Amino acid sequence: MTATLVPNIVPEDCFLRKLPAGLSLVQRMKFDALRVAASMVGLANFRLMNIALHICRDEQLKPSNTSMAVLQLDAWSIISHCHTIREILSSFEFSTAEIAAFLAATKQVSEVRNAQQHYQDQFPNRSNKRRKTTPLYGALAWTYAKEPPPITGLYLVTCWSGAMLEPKMAVNIPNPCGQALRLPIGNLHLQAFDYDIDLQKLTDEVSSLVQHLNTCVADLIREELDKFADTNNIDKAKVHANAAADLFMALWVEVK
Numbered sequence: 001m002t003a004t005l006v007p008n009i010v011p012e013d014c015f016l017r018k019l020p021a022g023l024s025l026v027q028r029m030k031f032d033a034l035r036v037a038a039s040m041v042g043l044a045n046f047r048l049m050n051i052a053l054h055i056c057r058d059e060q061l062k063p064s065n066t067s068m069a070v071l072q073l074d075a076w077s078i079i080s081h082c083h084t085i086r087e088i089l090s091s092f093e094f095s096t097a098e099i100a101a102f103l104a105a106t107k108q109v110s111e112v113r114n115a116q117q118h119y120q121d122q123f124p125n126r127s128n129k130r131r132k133t134t135p136l137y138g139a140l141a142w143t144y145a146k147e148p149p150p151i152t153g154l155y156l157v158t159c160w161s162g163a164m165l166e167p168k169m170a171v172n173i174p175n176p177c178g179q180a181l182r183l184p185i186g187n188l189h190l191q192a193f194d195y196d197i198d199l200q201k202l203t204d205e206v207s208s209l210v211q212h213l214n215t216c217v218a219d220l221i222r223e224e225l226d227k228f229a230d231t232n233n234i235d236k237a238k239v240h241a242n243a244a245a246d247l248f249m250a251l252w253v254e255v256k
C-alpha cells in the first residue's frame with residue numbers, strides 16, 4: 001500500500017491535549033508526558049521515513065554523512081521515547097487489556113534502549129566476542145520502491161554508521177515477503193544489540209495506544225470525575241475544565 005505519513009500521531013482534539021482539572025497534578029503530568037513522548041515518536045518516524053526516501057531518491061542511494069547521522073538520530077529517538085511511554089504506563093495505578101498488550105508487544109524496546117545506554121561499557125567484551133554481532137550503533141534496513149504500484153521490483157537497503165572494526169559483523173537484509181508492503185519506503189528496521197526492532201510496527205503500536213487513551217481511557221476518566229463531582233457536590237464543568245496547554249513566547253528586546 002502507498003503510505004501517507006503525518007508528522008503528528010496525537011490529534012489536535014485528543015484528550016491528552018485537554019487534560020481535565022479534576023485529575024491530580026501527578027496524573028496530569030503523566031498524561032502530558034505521554035502526549036509529548038508520543039508526539040516525538042510520530043515526528044521521528046515521519047522524519048526517518050523522509051530521510052530514507054531522500055537518500056534513495058535525491059541522493060541516489062549514496063547517502064551523505066549528514067543523512068546517515070539523521071537516520072541514527074531519529075531511529076534511536078523512536079526507541080528512547082517509546083521506552084519513556086512504557087515507563088509511564090507501568091507507573092499507572094490502573095491498566096487495561098490494550099495497555100497490557102502494548103507493554104508486552106514493546107518489551108524489546110526497553111531492552112535495546114538499556115543496552116544502548118551502557119554501550120560504552122561493552123567495548124572490551126565486544127572486541128573479544130567470538131560470535132557475530134551487529135554494528136555498535138545498530139544497522140538500519142528498509143525497502144524502497146522506485147516505481148508507483150504496480151511495482152516490478154524493490155531495492156533492499158541496509159546501512160550503518162561506523163567503521164567495520166569488530167571481528168564479526170552480522171546484519172539482516174530486509175525481507176518483505178509475506179508482509180504488508182508500504183510504498184515507497186517500507187519495512188524499516190533497526191538491528192542492534194541482538195535485537196531486530198520493526199520501527200514501522202512500533203510507531204503503529206504507539207499510534208494505536210494514543211487512540212485507546214483518547215477513547216476508552218478518556219471515557220473512564222470522565223465517568224470517574226462525574227462520580228467525584230456528584231459525591232462532593234462540585235460543579236462538573238470545573239472538574240472537566242481544560243488544564244493543559246502548550247506555551248510559546250517570543251519577547252522583542254530593543255537594543256540601543
